[in-house]
Amino acid sequence: MDSFTHDSSDTKNAFLHRVRQATVKGRSFRVTTPDSFPDQLAYVGASPSPLHCIKRELELVGAQVYCLSGKTEVQDCMNQVLEKRAPQSVLSWTHPVLEKYEIRSLLHEQHVTLCSPDDQNTDRRFNAEMGISSVDWAIAETGSLIVCSKPEQPTDVSLLPPVHLALVEETQILPDIFDLFTLLESQELPSNLGFITGPSKTGDIELKLTTGVHGPKELLVFLIESSPSSP
Amino acid sequence: MITCLADVLRPNVGKATVALLEHFGATVHFPEQQTCCGQPFFNSGVEKQTQQLAKHTIEVFADGRPVVTPSGSCAAMIRAEYPHVFSSSSPWHTRATELAGRTFELAEFLVHQLGVTTVDAQYDGTITYHPACHLRALQADNAVEQLLDQIKGTHCIPLRKSDQCCGFGGSFSVRYPEISGAMVNDKVSCIEETQADTVISTDTGCLMNIEGCLHRNNSKTQTMHFAELLATGLNLI
Amino acid sequence: MTTDYKKQPHHEFLSASQEALGKASLQIALSRLTDTLAAGNRSAFSALPDSDLLREKARSIKDHTLASLDTYLEQLSDSVISKGGQVHWAEDAQDVRNIILDIAQKKQVQRIVKSKSMTTEEIHLNDALEHAKLEVIETDFGEYILQLAKERPSHLVAPAVHKTREEIADLLESELQIPVTPEPEAMAKLARAQLRQQFQKADMGITGVNFAVAETGTIVLVSNEGNARLTATIPRIHVAVMGIEKVIPALKDLPVFIKLLARAATGQKISVYTSLVTGPRRTEEHVGPQEFHLVIMDNGRTDILGSPMRESLFCIRCGACLNACPIYRNVGGHAYGGTYSGPIGAVLTPLYDNLEDHHHLPHASSLCGSCQAACPVKIAIPELLVRLRASLNRQKLTPFVERLIYQTWAHTMVRPGLYRLASSFAGWLMRLGASGNWLTKMPGPIKGWTQTRDFRTPPKQSFRNWWKKQKNIPF
Numbered sequence: 001m002d003s004f005t006h007d008s009s010d011t012k013n014a015f016l017h018r019v020r021q022a023t024v025k026g027r028s029f030r031v032t033t034p035d036s037f038p039d040q041l042a043y044v045g046a047s048p049s050p051l052h053c054i055k056r057e058l059e060l061v062g063a064q065v066y067c068l069s070g071k072t073e074v075q076d077c078m079n080q081v082l083e084k085r086a087p088q089s090v091l092s093w094t095h096p097v098l099e100k101y102e103i104r105s106l107l108h109e110q111h112v113t114l115c116s117p118d119d120q121n122t123d124r125r126f127n128a129e130m131g132i133s134s135v136d137w138a139i140a141e142t143g144s145l146i147v148c149s150k151p152e153q154p155t156d157v158s159l160l161p162p163v164h165l166a167l168v169e170e171t172q173i174l175p176d177i178f179d180l181f182t183l184l185e186s187q188e189l190p191s192n193l194g195f196i197t198g199p200s201k202t203g204d205i206e207l208k209l210t211t212g213v214h215g216p217k218e219l220l221v222f223l224i225e226s227s228p229s230s231p
Numbered sequence: 232m233i234t235c236l237a238d239v240l241r242p243n244v245g246k247a248t249v250a251l252l253e254h255f256g257a258t259v260h261f262p263e264q265q266t267c268c269g270q271p272f273f274n275s276g277v278e279k280q281t282q283q284l285a286k287h288t289i290e291v292f293a294d295g296r297p298v299v300t301p302s303g304s305c306a307a308m309i310r311a312e313y314p315h316v317f318s319s320s321s322p323w324h325t326r327a328t329e330l331a332g333r334t335f336e337l338a339e340f341l342v343h344q345l346g347v348t349t350v351d352a353q354y355d356g357t358i359t360y361h362p363a364c365h366l367r368a369l370q371a372d373n374a375v376e377q378l379l380d381q382i383k384g385t386h387c388i389p390l391r392k393s394d395q396c397c398g399f400g401g402s403f404s405v406r407y408p409e410i411s412g413a414m415v416n417d418k419v420s421c422i423e424e425t426q427a428d429t430v431i432s433t434d435t436g437c438l439m440n441i442e443g444c445l446h447r448n449n450s451k452t453q454t455m456h457f458a459e460l461l462a463t464g465l466n467l468i
Numbered sequence: 469m470t471t472d473y474k475k476q477p478h479h480e481f482l483s484a485s486q487e488a489l490g491k492a493s494l495q496i497a498l499s500r501l502t503d504t505l506a507a508g509n510r511s512a513f514s515a516l517p518d519s520d521l522l523r524e525k526a527r528s529i530k531d532h533t534l535a536s537l538d539t540y541l542e543q544l545s546d547s548v549i550s551k552g553g554q555v556h557w558a559e560d561a562q563d564v565r566n567i568i569l570d571i572a573q574k575k576q577v578q579r580i581v582k583s584k585s586m587t588t589e590e591i592h593l594n595d596a597l598e599h600a601k602l603e604v605i606e607t608d609f610g611e612y613i614l615q616l617a618k619e620r621p622s623h624l625v626a627p628a629v630h631k632t633r634e635e636i637a638d639l640l641e642s643e644l645q646i647p648v649t650p651e652p653e654a655m656a657k658l659a660r661a662q663l664r665q666q667f668q669k670a671d672m673g674i675t676g677v678n679f680a681v682a683e684t685g686t687i688v689l690v691s692n693e694g695n696a697r698l699t700a701t702i703p704r705i706h707v708a709v710m711g712i713e714k715v716i717p718a719l720k721d722l723p724v725f726i727k728l729l730a731r732a733a734t735g736q737k738i739s740v741y742t743s744l745v746t747g748p749r750r751t752e753e754h755v756g757p758q759e760f761h762l763v764i765m766d767n768g769r770t771d772i773l774g775s776p777m778r779e780s781l782f783c784i785r786c787g788a789c790l791n792a793c794p795i796y797r798n799v800g801g802h803a804y805g806g807t808y809s810g811p812i813g814a815v816l817t818p819l820y821d822n823l824e825d826h827h828h829l830p831h832a833s834s835l836c837g838s839c840q841a842a843c844p845v846k847i848a849i850p851e852l853l854v855r856l857r858a859s860l861n862r863q864k865l866t867p868f869v870e871r872l873i874y875q876t877w878a879h880t881m882v883r884p885g886l887y888r889l890a891s892s893f894a895g896w897l898m899r900l901g902a903s904g905n906w907l908t909k910m911p912g913p914i915k916g917w918t919q920t921r922d923f924r925t926p927p928k929q930s931f932r933n934w935w936k937k938q939k940n941i942p943f
Contacts, residue, residue, distance in 0.1 A: 235881075240926050242931035274857070276854055277858075277874045278861065284878060284882060364836035364838070368837055400836065401834075401835075404834075407482070407832065410485055411917075411920075413489055414834070415921065446921075
């Protein structure tokens with residue numbers, strides 16, 4: 001503990017004492033609200049299917065979506081993206097989905113410098129031209145990608161580079177935000193859990209929608225359909 | 232309840248209200264001791280005087296009959312605010328709550344209390360409708376539209392930014408005449424866009440404000456209270 | 469760089485609003501912004517199933533939390549500490565400034581990046597940090613522009629709405645000495661490059677807090693640009709500053725607010741970035757702050773909590789009431805003279821600051837109720853404004869003449885005989901002064917009314933006289 005926490009318990013106690021007094025006094029000014037609420041209140045879900053819904057929502061928020069199925073399609077598409085954008089260096093996660101489609105060797109073949117999760121050179125991290133990740137979950141209702149920070153999943157992969165590419169498998173998609181929070185109930189939260197819904201946006205100049213002022217200017221999403229043959 | 236503004240400034244609204252209520256089978260009483268519901272005082276935070284007028288109004292309408300008023304804001308004052316004017320331990324609080332429970336805005340009373348669903352009215356002209364803000368507080372905003380839809384011969388043109396306040400706001404228009412003026416100018420330009428002959432509303436305050444600005448702009452559009460329109464359409468006045 | 473965020477000692481709402489009404493570019497910007505955002509709010513809520521009940525639920529969560537606020541704050545503090553964070557308790561603005569300066573000094577901090585936070589704006593944090601020779605950079609694009617211009621934000625979610633693209637281009641060029649065209653794309657690109665350098669160099673990131681979850685010790689940051697996410701990720705120290713009212717009990721309460729916030733603010737289903745920050749980086753992690761500090765601030769809020777103004781603490785700072793308010797739409801944010809503007813600003817500024825200096829604000833509303841209708845937690849703003857007006861009278865902060873007028877008026881109104889006499893006299897007087905049926909000029913305090921409007925004189929026969937005649941009641 002640092003030295004500036006000295007007297008902190010006194011400060012805290014005095015603070016909470018004052019709050020307690022006000023809290024009690026404030027109870028005479030409570031507002032009336034319904035006694036109970038339906039369980040599924042404002043549950044939107046995904047229609048017609050999670051895959052359709054997330055594609056629609058992702059496109060609405062300005063992401064570029066590629067609907068793919070099977071390893072060959074994913075790899076072909078990845079090669080096209082790499083060829084077109086020719087990034088010199090890429091930040092990436094280490095993640096089963098990326099491994100499944102052998103993204104690492106693919107980058108290697110294309111002579112792209114890979115900046116792995118444990119590379120702590122900030123210049124390299126700041127100057128990477130593309131970030132490649134998977135997701136922990138994705139939410140169909142809003143087209144959101146959920147990324148949890150972990151040693152092998154650094155937050156900056158989806159944050160620093162001007163282009164973020166995320167590989168999302170159909171099985172990772174949840175219908176509604178409420179479903180995510182139901183799952184989180186039973187989990188230890190990471191130090192940073194991010195919802196990413198489209199590329200970075202601002203309307204600060206005359207309300208003109210502009211992307212990429214801070215976060216990625218482009219968000220690419222590979223939506224990978226589960227085929228009955230793939231495990 | 233006629234409301235003080237309509238009593239003095241637009242007695243026709245009162246006449247139309249009486250005619251409509253009688254036409255739809257109600258017996259109308261007019262307790263002559265009534266003056267003002269106290270809304271201007273309440274809105275200005277003048278607590279003592281608000282209580283005086285609330286007590287006066289509660290006494291005047293103590294006979295248990297439904298109280299109907301051609302003004303959304305006066306109805307809202309009694310229904311939404313009266314119970315809060317007195318502390319919950321005061322006997323006046325009980326009486327205020329009782330009165331609040333039987334106070335209605337005219338259109339809402341016709342539709343929801345008298346069950347008027349069809350009217351055989353005819354009024355030839357183009358109108359546009361400015362919903363008074365206080366209907367929001369009453370959560371009764373569709374009764375007027377429901378009845379307006381029934382009037383034959385009337386072409387109702389949707390008003391842009393219809394739910395935006397006309398800028399009256401009682402003492403607000405006196406305290407901040409420039410802002411209030413900008414608001415009513417905005418309202419009037421939206422009304423003029425519709426090229427309607429007549430703009431309809433449910434509050435004398437809004438109508439007074441809007442007609443004043445229309446007149447200043449030499450506009451041909453007339454103002455009419457909803458009660459006047461419906462009573463005219465039914466040939467009652 | 470110094471930032472002049474000092475508030476004027478007595479802000480004249482009247483003159484400031486008149487100035488705003490006369491500025492054409494501001495009028496265009498305001499109506500474009502508020503029309504777009506207000507329409508977004510309405511369509512987003514109508515598209516969400518049970519949105520009305522969801523708003524009631526959010527309201528009930530806020531009410532419930534405030535009814536046991538001390539317990540939830542203590543729980544929040546315990547949770548943050550258990551996740552490796554540190555918690556600081558600040559009674560007022562001065563405490564917050566001292567706490568942050570203390571951390572900065574002990575941790576050899578020189579450069580600070582901030583993401584948009586109304587709370588730190590409220591306590592004029594930047595002044596204090598700059599005074600201590602620390603370099604502070606606002607990273608929200610709009611706030612960055614305003615920091616360069618040494619101006620205050622004029623809208624909760626679009627702080628630089630009052631500036632045109634040409635003004636911004638001129639400003640960037642002269643402050644950064646880099647030529648730029650007045651295109652939003654080009655200016656955003658320039659800002660990105662500039663701010664990236666700042667992020668890389670920064671030792672400390674300061675953010676506000678949108679929600680703080682007591683159960684898990686999680687603070688939630690919402691932004692569209694991603695600067696809040698950068699501020700909470702890149703520098704080695706993250707300091708988050710929150711008002712006591714930002715706490716919510718449990719993680720399951722969070723989706724209720726997430727679903728409401730962006731819909732209310734901009735009409736989006738969700739903002740681009742929502743970050744749930746739970747403590748500093750874990751030991752095995754290489755990215756993320758090494759230290760996490762949460763500053764819990766009172767700054768007058770407990771006084772509000774124990775008062776009839778308690779409901780104002782429900783506010784989640786979405787800005788929906790600003791966009792819906794016809795007064796804000798006409799005068800913009802600066803006229804309000806405080807950190808918070810619009811209807812909720814007219815409530816909060818007199819409460820957080822003082823009523824006397826801001827006596828204009830509670831009356832700066834026609835009480836039309838569109839703010840309450842747009843509010844995601846349905847705060848009864850008109851009612852709160854009326855309560856403040858009552859406080860003005862109780863503290864005798866309204867002019868004596870005004871109070872006298874109301875007294876005389878009420879005296880007349882509770883005496884029906886006198887009322888009849890007075891109203892016929894007034895009618896007679898008005899008809900006397902009128903040309904035709906219209907008054908085009910009125911005297912004294914109602915003079916302003918006739919600047920834009922005429923006033924139709926009352927007809928000779930009032931309704932009650934007609935009624936008496938009709939029913940053959942003798943006068």
